[in-house]
Amino acid sequence: MDDVDKKILVRLQQDGRITNLELSRLIHLSPAATLxxxxxLEQTGIIRGYMAKLDPDALQLGLLVFVQVTLDRTSPGIFDDFSKAIKSIPQISECHMVAGGFDYLIKARVRDMNAYRNFLGKTLTRLPGIRQTHTYTVMEEVKSNNELPL
Amino acid sequence: MDDVDKKILVRLQQDGRITNLELSRLIHLSPAATLxxxxxLEQTGIIRGYMAKLDPDALQLGLLVFVQVTLDRTSPGIFDDFSKAIKSIPQISECHMVAGGFDYLIKARVRDMNAYRNFLGKTLTRLPGIRQTHTYTVMEEVKSNNELPL
DNA sequence: GAGGTTACTGAATTTAATTCGTTCATCATA
DNA sequence: TATGATGAACGAATTAAATTCAGTAACCTC
Known part of the structure; x- marks a missing residue:
């Protein structure tokens, strides 16, 4: 991981579909060496993959919410059960176990408030071990690049 | 936006660098029509772009934190000032204005707890209009695909 | 049912990715 | 200081993919 690799990562983070040829020009290296x-970087896992960035609004997913979740600390398998259950829920794009006042922070996208009420009642609150949830609806996405600072 | 477009989006979300040829095979269409x-989809903005997904750990950004921010509601320009200031801070990958008990929810990546303490003191708390912050450090990323449910 | 629009196919062409033989620099070791 | 191994780079040749384009079918609209 030298400076040249870093330049590659910066470019690929900004444009995952840049051609190898153009990338090689930008970093002043031959196409073969660049490739x-x-x-x-791909084989070592530093580059995990590539994805298209889609517009949520265009896809009828205009409502972004964060949900704080607190679990029942009764049985020892609660956290595993919860984690497993989370993974198969498409609306949930992120779920983090956090230290602090609650247990998990969930990021989810749904069509609108109506869809969210449904999602909360039919899906979230029926997950194993849930004691309490707290919802924060996003009014404005001030920044959202999902890029790492290199 | 028909079902064929949807299939395209699903595939490109999973693999932003799939060749047009393979994509065309997967959706049962000619390469030309697929392209x-x-x-x-790119021109209409449904596809906003493409990005490489990088491994934070490999890049010395092992600590993920969420920060709840409350602003001083004194002057009317506070929210704009804050928004503008946020955009140039590389550690912040997301910042959302939320409805609820606080004003903004920030997602940031840093090297470790030491780096975060520094970031909090030197950068975050010096932003315009900040009254209060609350930090939640992530212990485990249970799910993190950043994909939209299609 | 004529005219216009849209989306598709398949072939031809252009462009890019990939492979490979070679060179150069670095570095540890005899 | 020679020697040989290693890693990274280049450039040319080859393979593969992207792109263009002419022609055709399906579908509206009037």
Whole structure:
């Protein structure tokens, strides 16, 4: 991981579909050498993959919510059960176990408030071990690049 | 936006660098027609772009934190000032204005707890209009695909 | 049912990715 | 200081993919 690799990562983070040819020009290296570096970054797992960034509004997913979840600390398997259950719920794009006043922070996208009420009642509150939830609806996405600072 | 477009979006979300040829095979369409659809999705903004997904740990950004921010509601320009200031801070990957007990929810990545303490003191608490912050450090990323449910 | 629009196909062409033989620099070791 | 191994780079040749385009079918609209 030298400076050249870093330049590659910066570019690929900004444009995951840049051609190898253009990338090689930007970092002042031959196409063959550039490709070799990119492949190595992929194989070592530094580059985990590539994805298209889609517009949530265009796809009828205009409402973004964060949900704080507190679990029942009764049985020892509660956290595992909850984690497993989370993974198969498509609306949930992120779920983090956090230290602090609650247990999990969930990021989810739904069509509108109506859809969320339904999602909360039919899906979230029926998850194993849930004691309490707290919802914060997003009014404005001030920043949302999902890029790492390199 | 028909079912074929939807299939395209599903595939491109999973693998933003799939070749047009393979994509066309997966959706049972000719390469030319497939390309035309992808271009249209890009032009209409449904596809906003493409990005490489990088491994935070490999890049020395092992600590993920969420910060709840409450602003001083004194002057009317406070929210704009804050929003503008946020955008240039590389550690902040997301910032959302939320309805509820606080004003903004920030997602940030730093090297470790030491780096976070520094970030909080030197950067966050010096932003315009901040009254209070509340930090939640992530212990485990249970789910993190950043994909939209299609 | 004529005219216009849209989306598709398949072939031809352009462009990019990939492979490979070679060179150069670095570095540890005899 | 030679020697040989290693890693990274280049450039040319090859393979594969993207792109363009002419022609056709389906579908509206009037």
């Amino acid at each position: 070799e570096r990119v492949r190595k | 035309e659809r992808v271009r249209k």
